[in-house]
Amino acid sequence: MKELSYVRTEMLPEQAPPPGQTGVVRWIRENLFSGWLNSILTLAAIAAVYFALKAIIPWAFDSTWNANSLSECRETAPGACWAVIHERWPQLLFGFYPNGNDGHPDQRWRIVVAFILLIVAVAPVLFDKLPRKMIWFSAVYPFVGFWLLWGGTIWGPLMVLAGFVLAYFTYRIVAAIGGNLLGVIVAILVPVIWWLFLAGPITGVLNGIANIGLPDVPSSKFGGLALSVTIGVAGIALSFPLGVLLALGRQSNLFIIKTLSVGYIEFIRGVPLITLLFVASVLLNYFMPPGTSFDIILRVVIMVTLFAAAYMAEVIRGGLAALPRGQYEAADALGLDYWKANRLVIMPQALKISIPGIVGTFIGLFKDTTLVSIIGLMDPLALTNAIRADQDWNGIVWELYLFVAFLFWIFTFSMSRYSMYLEHKLHTGH
Amino acid sequence: MKNTVLFGTVAAASLAAGLASAGTLDDVKAKGELACGVSTGLVGFAAPDANGNWEGFDVSVCRAVAAAVLGDANAVKFVPTTGKTRFTALASGEVDMLARNTTWTFSRDVDLKFTFVGVNYYDGQGFMVPKELGVSSAKELDGATVCIQTGTTTELNLADFFRSNGMSYEPVPIETNAEAQQQFLSGACDVFTTDASGLAATRATFENADDYVLLPEIISKEPLGPLVRQGDEQWGDIVRWTLNALISAEELGITSANIEEMSAGTNNPEINRILGTEGDLGGMFGLDKEWAKRAIAANGNYGEIFEKNIGENTAIGLARGLNAQWKQGGLIYSPPFR
Known part of the structure; x- marks a missing residue:
């Protein structure tokens, strides 16, 4: 039996991998320069990004926000003319x-409020951690939003809303007495009659009592x-x-x-x-x-x-x-x-x-x-x-x-x- | 938005029931505003400013009519219309009149059942080329690539012109004027063709406007004017004579500056008739005596409107040319107020 000249008796401590096999360097080698084709593509891509940025960045930042016309912009800065956005x-x-420049008061806050309320109304639909009661606001929001955006008397949207409430109670009552199908039919008929014949006059009366409303803004x-x-x-x-x-x-x-x-x-x-x-x-x-x-x-x-x-x-x-x-x-x-x-x-x-x-x-x-x-x-x-x-x-x-x-x-x-x-x-x- | 649906239906139903076919004049007076169809945006002719107020050459016609009929140049509801929706908007009654750079042609007048009440701008199709091309006449454009808006009369005019001169061209179809500017500047086409007023407006926006020239040839007639629905002669007359009042005012020297002074009475009987100090022309079509005075005071006379919106001191810088008064060798001519 041959005599062993050397036997290690203890474990070697772990060594760090060579620098080329770790971290960023390894990622770059494996992903960007793994072969000659990839290397060429990488270099080409870097060049493309460089030239694109070289053109875009001076244009976007060597620009002006304060000018009254395009020609003024061109005199001030060679790049973008953000003044138009300003x-x-x-x-x-x-x-x-209506923005308050034609003598009538500025109404744009209504759009902002309608948008914020929209987020509030949508939130309970999107995130189930919010209190479930908020869903009631979501149900009412179409009427609030419509009233805010188009204006007019508040009683109009309220009367339309009342039609839906009416439909709900009609259904509950009639369905209990005459069965499901009859309930559905009556629950459709009653609000339609309400909207067509009663909502208008009642809106007028309520308007006469308390004229709460926002200025009309037509769709145009x-x-x-x-x-x-x-x-x-x-x-x-x-x-x-x-x-x-x-x-x-x-x-x-x-x-x-x-x-x-x-x-x-x-x-x-x-x-x-x-x-x-x-x-x-x-x-x-x-x-x-x-x-x-x-x-x-x-x-x-x-x-x-x-x-x-x-x-x-x-x-x-x-x-x-x-x-x-x-x-x-x-x-x-x-x-x-x-x-x-x-x-x-x-x-x-x-x-x-x-x-x-x-x-x-x-x-x-x-x-x-x-x-x-x-x-x-x-x-x-x-x-x-x-x-x-x-x-x-x-x-x-x-x-x-x-x-x-x-x-x-x-x-x-x-x-x-x-x-x-x-x-x-x-x-x-x- | 459920209620929107309902409201609209109810509104539509009630409107449908309540509307008798009264004359346009009565409708406009009842509404308290004039619905005027304008372009969605055309340099010098119709554009909203930063506050949303519409301005421009065509817009001024709308304002003059509103001033004549309603006494308020701001009582106008501007309805932006595209080239595709304009005629329906007028035919269906969505607008009361159209002042939207619309060429007066036989088929539009006869077949589409409109009445063109006059011409407020005589345009024609022209060509723009880079100066370095060294072209001085449209007849030298054989084999050129041409940027052309699709689906317009300019496209047909171009084909006619090149065919009748035995030349060939390669069209580069484009959709909007903004696209045309980009294509032309980047050299995608040698020639850009559209109405001469549009070419001038486009050229004015170029950073190096001097590097581009407009060729002398005008290859088509484009008389642009306001129009109304056929069948309501009273309303047509009102719009026609409002435009004529603006034109006559320039001829007779009535301006927005001296109109108050002149309406006290002058030696010229025609001025007196226009301004309502003599006779009662307005009464003949259901307006008061001072209708024309208000129309002229709204934006000034035809010349003032021209200078303010598209004249030589504006960025567009159009010369009067064909649009000068007939006494200065142009075509702008109003029948007499008598």
């Missing part, structure tokens, strides 16, 4: 809403981001429930409901939104008697809602289809009726699956509101054109578009972050 940002946000004064948000929020809020109903209708066993839902969804999805907007702005005018002023924003909101609802229905149907058949059967086995099964078992799961699609549709809808510029509504994009039509600012392009893009980015980015948060929270996993 002068016009209130217009890009609030449109033509709406513009800028406020218009986009109004159309977007109304469209989102209305298209979601409609979309759920359409998705259920398409899954329904009842032939007529199914056919109608499929027909509606396929028809709307086969027509571009611009066509619908033109119908809203142009064709409806021909159908109405001459001189009728059917509010243009209302027309657009209806069309945007109808459009988004069809897409929403398909997204939700995807969620419904993804649910295993066992879930439906389990709900039936528990003895739940159709609506309860959907509300308690099916929809919570189907909607969870469809969150990315739903939020995607919302973001699309919000961005689609810029299409209203084609029918002459002054959304931020149309305003950029109107601002360029001012002799002082003719020729300014990038600054205005960047600002509008930034405004939209704030909204769409928040929406997409919220959807990620929601997915994460609802991820119960298997």
Whole structure:
């Protein structure tokens, strides 16, 4: 047996890996310079970023915020002319809403208040940690928001709200006596009669007693981001429930409901939104008697809602289809009726699956509101054109578009972050 | 927003029931404001300022009519219309008149059932090229790439012009004027063509405006003017003669500065008739005696409106040219007030 000359008896202490195999250096080697092709691509990308920044940064920062016209800007600084944003940002946000410059008092606070209240109203829908009672405010918000934005007497929206309250109590009473179907029918008839024949005169009487109200602001004064948000929020809020109903209708066993839902969804999805907007702005005018002023924003909101609802229905149907058949059967086995099964078992799961699609549709809808510029509504994009039509600012392009893009980015980015948060929270996993 | 839907429906229903087809004049007086269709933004002709007040050459016509009819130049509801929505807006009654750079053509007048009440600006299609191209006439543009707005009469005029001169061109289709400026400046096209007033306005925004020239050829007639619906002659007359009053005021030397002085009475009977100190022209179409005085006082006479919005002292810097008074060799001409 050979005699061993050396045997280590103790463990060596761990040593740090060589410098090239740790931390940043290793990451760079593995990810950016792992082969000759990647190295070339990395260098090319660095060069591209460098040249882009070299052009953009001096333009963006060697700029002026104080000037009265484009030519003044050009004299002051070679870069961007942010002065146009400085002068016009209130217009890009609030449109033509009364701003106190025509002798009437400034009304723009109403948009700000309506927007803050919107956040309060939306919060309990978005975050379940907030007190549940807040949902009552969310239910009332459409009336508050409408009153703040369009003004007029407070009794009008209150009377409309009263119609819904009336419908609820009628349903409770009649359903208890005459059964569910009769309850539904009467609960629809009573508020319609109320709105058509009683709400108007009573509003007049109440107005005579206590004339509480805000100055009227007609729809023609709406513009800028406020218009986009109004159309977007109304469209989102209305298209979601409609979309759920359409998705259920398409899954329904009842032939007529199914056919109608499929027909509606396929028809709307086969027509571009611009066509619908033109119908809203142009064709409806021909159908109405001459001189009728059917509010243009209302027309657009209806069309945007109808459009988004069809897409929403398909997204939700995807969620419904993804649910295993066992879930439906389990709900039936528990003895739940159709609506309860959907509300308690099916929809919570189907909607969870469809969150990315739903939020995607919302973001699309919000961005689609810029299409209203084609029918002459002054959304931020149309305003950029109107601002360029001012002799002082003719020729300014990038600054205005960047600002509008930034405004939209704030909204769409928040929406997409919220959807990620929601997915994460609802991820119960298997 | 549920109530919005309801309110609109109720409002629509009640309006539909309550509206008899009274004349436009009565409607406007009842509403207390004139709904005037304007462009969504066209340099010098219609643009909102930072406070949201509309200004411009076409806007002034709206204000003059409002002043004549309602006594308040600010009693105007400006309805921005696009090239696609303007005619429907007028035909459906959404607006009472249209002052939106609209070319008076046969088919619009006859087929679309509108009445053009006159011409407030004689335009024509022109060409702009970079000076370094060394072109001095549109006839030398054979084989050029041309930036052209799609779906407009300019597109058709261009095709006609090149065909009749036996030349070829390559169109670069663009959607908006702003896009055209960018394309033209970046050299994507050799030539930019649109109405001459638009070319001048565009050129005025260039950092190096002297590097670009407008070619002398004007290849089309574009008489732009206000229009109303056919069938309401009284209203058409009011808009027509308001425009004529502005034109006559310049011819006769009535300005916003001296109108008070002149309305005390002058030796010129026509001035007296316009300003209402003699006769009662306004009464013939349902207005008071001082209708024209108010219309002129609102923005000044035709020449003043021109100088303020698009004249040589503005950034656009248009010369009067065809739009000079007939006595100065232009085409601006009003029938007599008698």
